[in-house]
Structure formats: C-alpha cells, structure tokens
Amino acid sequence: MGRLDVRVKTEFSAKAYSIGKGEERRKNIIVKELSLSGALVQGLPDAGELFRIKMKLPTGSKVELDAEIVRVENGMTGLRLYYPDSFTMKKLWSSIRDDLSVHGICPYCGSTNSNGAGSCSACGYSLSFEDINYLKNHFKTTFLSRLESRVSKLDAEHLEKIINVIDREVLLSKGKPPEEEFVGTSPAMLEVFTMIRKVAPTDVNVLILGESGTGKELTARAIHERSPRREKPFIAVNSAAIPEGLLESELFGHEKGAFTGAYAARKGKFEQADGGTLFLDEIGDLPQGLQSKLLRFLEDRIVERVGGQGGKKVDVRIVTATNCDLEHMIEEGSFRQDLYFRLDGFTILLPPLRNRGEDNVILARFFLEKISRNENCPSRTFSDETLEVIRKYPWPGNVRELINKVRRGILMAQGSEICSADMGLQDAEIEMEECPMKRQVSKTQKEMIVKTLQDNNYVITRTAKALGISRPSLYSLMKKYSIARGNGKAHKGL
Ligand SMILES: Nc1ncnc2c1ncn2[C@@H]1O[C@H](COP(=O)(O)OP(=O)(O)O)[C@@H](O)[C@H]1O
Ligand SMILES: [Mg+2]
Known part of the structure; x- marks a missing residue:
C-alpha cells in the first residue's frame, strides 16, 4: 500500500524547543523532508521526546506546532506532527504543494503510469493538488485508514470517550444548516479568529469595525455560532436599510393601534432575538432618538413596544458593526458617547483584504470552487496572469467585490482558464512590483x-x-x- 501523505524533499532551518522537561532546551534543526503527518529533520538526536517546532516555511508563512520523535536513524530524526488548528495545517499544505513535482510519478504509490493530473490509475488517489478542496477530499478518502492506524494504539476507555464525543456532535449537528466557512490564513485574520474564539463564549457586547465587504456580518454570525446562544435565534438588522420612521417599531415592536396601519401587535427584533444574538449592522446610521432608546435598553434590558405601556425583559447579546468613524461622530455630536462605551465591550477590527497577504488568492480559489459547484458550472482555473492580478489588485470593495469578480470570471470565461479580462480586471490599477x-x-x-x-x-x-x-x-x-x-x-x- 502507498503512503497516505505526499512527502517532499526540502531544506530549511527551524527551531525545536523541548517541552514538558523542566528547563527549556532549544535546538537548531534542518528540515529535509516534509509531509502533512511528519518531517525528517537533522539535529535532533534524542528519541522519545516532545518538541515545539517553530518554522518559517519556504512560502514565507510561519508555523508553530508540536512534534514527537518517532524514529532516529543515520543522524536523521523522523517526527510526527500535531496541529494546533486547521490553519496551521493549511499553511503547511501550501508549502508542500508548492514543492510538489509529480512528473508522471504518483507521489502516493510511486507508480509511473499516472499522467500527473486527475487521479492516479494505480492507487486511485486524486492528483489535483491545486484544487481548493483537495485536502478535504483526500482526508475523506483516506479517513478510515488514518483512523485505523490511530485507534489500534488506544485502550477501551479512550475509545469510549471518542464514541461519546462523536455521538454528541451528531446530535448537535442534526437539523442545523452548515456553517458558512470563514476563510483566512494571514496573521491579521488568524488574530481575528482568535478574538472570535475568545469573546464568543461570553455575553460581552462586541463592536466590529471594518470597511464594507470585509466580513463584519460573517464575524457576527461566527460569534453567535460559537456562543452558548447558538441554538437560539441570530437576528440581523441593518439600521441604514430601514426608513427612519419604521426603524423603531421594527426594532422594538408595536402594540395594536400604536399608529395608522398598526392593525395588530407585532414583536420587534429585540423580542425575536430573545435568548440569542441581535446584530445591529451600520450602527453609525442609527438615528439619535433610537440611540437613546437603545442605551436605555442596555441599562435595564427591558423592551418597550411603540404605543405600549410598561415593558418586557429580554435577554439578548448585542453585536454591532459599522464602517463609520464613531469617534469622529462623537466629536461631531452625531453619536452618543455613553452608547459607544456600552456597545464597545470588545472591539474586533477586520483588516481590508489588501492587507491580508495571500488571502486574496486563497479566497479567490475558494469562491471559484464554491460558485462553480453551487451553480453547476464546469470547473475552471485562474490563469497565471489572473493570479498575479488578483495578488496585486487593491480590492477596494474587499471580499464582496472579490466574490462578484470571480462570479463574473466564471460566466465570461471562454475556455478552461479565467483571464483577468473575464473578471473585469484588465484595466485595473495595479501597483507594479519594483523589479x-x-x-x-x-x-x-x-x-x-x-x-x-x-x-x-x-x-x-x-x-x-x-x-x-x-x-x-x-x-x-x-x-x-x-x-x-x-x-x-x-x-x-x-
Ligand atoms: N474571510 C471570508 N471568508 C469567506 N467569505 C467571506 C469572508 N469575508 C467575507 N466573506 C463573504 O463576503 C461577503 C461580504 O461579507 P459581509 O460579512 O457581508 O461584509 P460586511 O458586513 O463587512 O460588508 C459575504 O458573502 C461573506 O460571506
Ligand atoms: Mg454588512
């Protein structure tokens, strides 16, 4: 049987820190071979130890992960790698993929009858390494073999724990729509993911700042999905999209006869979100009168319907977002400072796409695959020229603009490759690299x-x-x- 992981020859230096052994020891090592499950390195002679490895990959990404020595022979040490999260694994995979040269030989089984594309005719594994879903699909295909090799080392107690976890996950995921994937591997986005994970389990109000199209609503949903409120509603309201006259009753509800046309009593968004999360988008556009009403709500958590007498206690977590400069609006007197302090329990600042390194290409490939699949379009790839334009274009409309341009590219492409003109980027103002x-x-x-x-x-x-x-x-x-x-x-x- 062939390998389950592709392995590439490489050569770069890294640092290994021993862990769990009292005083910390650091060693400079040289990574000679790399695969997703392990590495072959020079400079680590002691067997049976655990190490934290810090490496700067040839792609320029930095990763930090734990490793266990599995064998030592001829001055070389074989390591098994453990990932702290899937982003670290994706970074490593990017680097391995860059170094892969198939040249008609299958990197899994070594057979020479494969043509370097599609699937290997001997072992059947996919060789479409550029495919954004390659890794996911490969894990699915090899899942049982991987599981078998690990399970054989576990005792009954461990196995029981694992079965309990699986049963609970299956129970929780029943009837729930799949979460939208939040894509990003740049340091700035990894920081955002950490902040989301930290703040999600609390009840703290969150203020999300960022340019239009940077993923503010997606962030609000991600916080809700990771909070104890996830089984309760997530209600989003865009303050800028609702006419001022209707916004109050939209948010707080109204009683029958409260105004002309109020034929029946209606719950507002606060009440609809009871137990869950209320996402107030474009909070900078909230009219002054409603700013005061929102502030009162945040103080006593009581919702008063329009035309109503007395109020009702409501339990919602408030997440807000804006691309306005709220501090400037406070100076100008158009936004209440006391409300700002209440809303700003924790701020998450989403970086513009132009400051996210390779994420532009990763996102473009992700949406190319996703849109083609959802809309049943033939699978296409970006030409090298297009990838270069995607890298250099400043994306003023951020991820939303990128999705639109990718969709346009899919519709307009003539052959199997999408060129920059198909995406409407041929005349784009792109900073030339200073070579x-x-x-x-x-x-x-x-x-x-x-x-x-x-x-x-x-x-x-x-x-x-x-x-x-x-x-x-x-x-x-x-x-x-x-x-x-x-x-x-x-x-x-x-
Ligand atoms: N990092 C990301 N990964 C995947 N999709 C994203 C990402 N950021 C934004 N999107 C998608 O881009 C679109 C715009 O995001 P949205 O959250 O509405 O932006 P904003 O509220 O900041 O204007 C949505 O379809 C969203 O799902
Ligand atoms: Mg938005």
Whole structure:
C-alpha cells in the first residue's frame, strides 16, 4: 500500500524547543523532508521526546506546532506532527504543494503510469493538488485508514470517550444548516479568529469595525455560532436599510393601534432575538432618538413596544458593526458617547483584504470552487496572469467585490482558464512590483505617452488613437504616471 501523505524533499532551518522537561532546551534543526503527518529533520538526536517546532516555511508563512520523535536513524530524526488548528495545517499544505513535482510519478504509490493530473490509475488517489478542496477530499478518502492506524494504539476507555464525543456532535449537528466557512490564513485574520474564539463564549457586547465587504456580518454570525446562544435565534438588522420612521417599531415592536396601519401587535427584533444574538449592522446610521432608546435598553434590558405601556425583559447579546468613524461622530455630536462605551465591550477590527497577504488568492480559489459547484458550472482555473492580478489588485470593495469578480470570471470565461479580462480586471490599477524589468517597462511606457501627448498637442482623443488604446485607458495611465494634461493648460476637443 502507498503512503497516505505526499512527502517532499526540502531544506530549511527551524527551531525545536523541548517541552514538558523542566528547563527549556532549544535546538537548531534542518528540515529535509516534509509531509502533512511528519518531517525528517537533522539535529535532533534524542528519541522519545516532545518538541515545539517553530518554522518559517519556504512560502514565507510561519508555523508553530508540536512534534514527537518517532524514529532516529543515520543522524536523521523522523517526527510526527500535531496541529494546533486547521490553519496551521493549511499553511503547511501550501508549502508542500508548492514543492510538489509529480512528473508522471504518483507521489502516493510511486507508480509511473499516472499522467500527473486527475487521479492516479494505480492507487486511485486524486492528483489535483491545486484544487481548493483537495485536502478535504483526500482526508475523506483516506479517513478510515488514518483512523485505523490511530485507534489500534488506544485502550477501551479512550475509545469510549471518542464514541461519546462523536455521538454528541451528531446530535448537535442534526437539523442545523452548515456553517458558512470563514476563510483566512494571514496573521491579521488568524488574530481575528482568535478574538472570535475568545469573546464568543461570553455575553460581552462586541463592536466590529471594518470597511464594507470585509466580513463584519460573517464575524457576527461566527460569534453567535460559537456562543452558548447558538441554538437560539441570530437576528440581523441593518439600521441604514430601514426608513427612519419604521426603524423603531421594527426594532422594538408595536402594540395594536400604536399608529395608522398598526392593525395588530407585532414583536420587534429585540423580542425575536430573545435568548440569542441581535446584530445591529451600520450602527453609525442609527438615528439619535433610537440611540437613546437603545442605551436605555442596555441599562435595564427591558423592551418597550411603540404605543405600549410598561415593558418586557429580554435577554439578548448585542453585536454591532459599522464602517463609520464613531469617534469622529462623537466629536461631531452625531453619536452618543455613553452608547459607544456600552456597545464597545470588545472591539474586533477586520483588516481590508489588501492587507491580508495571500488571502486574496486563497479566497479567490475558494469562491471559484464554491460558485462553480453551487451553480453547476464546469470547473475552471485562474490563469497565471489572473493570479498575479488578483495578488496585486487593491480590492477596494474587499471580499464582496472579490466574490462578484470571480462570479463574473466564471460566466465570461471562454475556455478552461479565467483571464483577468473575464473578471473585469484588465484595466485595473495595479501597483507594479519594483523589479528592474518592470521599472524599465514603466519608464518606456511613460516616455511614449508623454511624447505622443506632445505630438498631438495634448488632445486626448487623438493621443489615445495614436497609441492604439481607449480614452479611459489613457486617462488611467496618465493618472498612474502622474502625467499632467498639458502642463496644467486647458485643452479643448477632449
Ligand atoms: N474571510 C471570508 N471568508 C469567506 N467569505 C467571506 C469572508 N469575508 C467575507 N466573506 C463573504 O463576503 C461577503 C461580504 O461579507 P459581509 O460579512 O457581508 O461584509 P460586511 O458586513 O463587512 O460588508 C459575504 O458573502 C461573506 O460571506
Ligand atoms: Mg454588512
């Protein structure tokens, strides 16, 4: 039988710290081979110990994980790796995948009859390593073999514990829609995930800040899903999307006859969310009168319906979000400071997508796969040029914009590859990397544009025609290279 994990030859240094042995010992090691389940390293001679390994992978990601020595031979030490979370595993997998060269030989069973794509004809394992779901599918395929190799080492007591855990998980997951996946491997997002995990089990009010499309609502849902309130409702209200006149009764409900058209009494969102979480999105748009009413609620937890007498005690956790600068609004007098202090029990700041390193490509692949699957489209890949554009584009509309562009790419692509034009990114303003060749290309391009502008007396239509590009492209190139329109002089005939 072949391996269950692919293994690559590599060579980089890392640090190993012994754990559970009193004084800490550090050793510099060299990683020579790496797979998801283990590593072969040089520089760790003692058998039977546990180590914490810190390594900077060839991809540039840093990971920290525990490792156990399983064998020592010829100066090399074999380690079994233990993952603290799935993100660490994904980072390691990215690095292994980059180093994989299949070259017609299956990295699982070593047979030479495989063609380096699809599945190996001998062992049947998938060789589509670029597929975003590759790892998940591979774990499913090899699950029983992995389980068998581990279970054989356990005693009856352990097995009983495991069966109890499985039964409970099955019970809990019955009838629940699957959680939306929250994707991210950049340090900034790992920090956000840690904050979500820490704050979720408490009842603290959470304020989520971030640009539009960064995942504020997804964060609010993730907090609810990980809280003891998860079996109760999660109710989201967008303060900016509901007309001011209706917002109060929407939030707090109303009694019959409270206003014209109130034919029957109605529960508001606070009451609907009783026992669960109320997510108030765009809290910066909450009108002043309702800011006071919300503050009163936060003080006594009593909801008073419009037109009602007396109130009702309601138990909700409040999570709010905004992309407004609330502190500036407080200075201006448009947002109550006392309300801000109440809402801001714990702040989570979502970084814009442009500050999340490789997450742009990881998210693009994730949505390519997800949308293609949900909408039954043939599976496509991004061309190398598109991946480069995805990396460099600043994504002002963040993840929401990325989803829209990926969807467009899937619809517009002609062949099996999606190019940047299919996604509407061909003229995107992208910062060129400062490598000498690209610098030279930029310099030549700028000189050519300036000269053509001069030759055509700065008339944009003529210049664009002479250069063979569209007017919008010329404008965007002039903006990119800071070329003034005729040294500031106005020109007619544009
Ligand atoms: N890290 C992420 N992983 C997966 N999907 C994401 C991520 N961030 C945002 N999304 C998706 O992007 C869209 C916009 O996110 P949303 O939470 O509505 O943003 P915001 O409330 O900040 O405007 C939603 O469809 C959401 O599920
Ligand atoms: Mg939102």
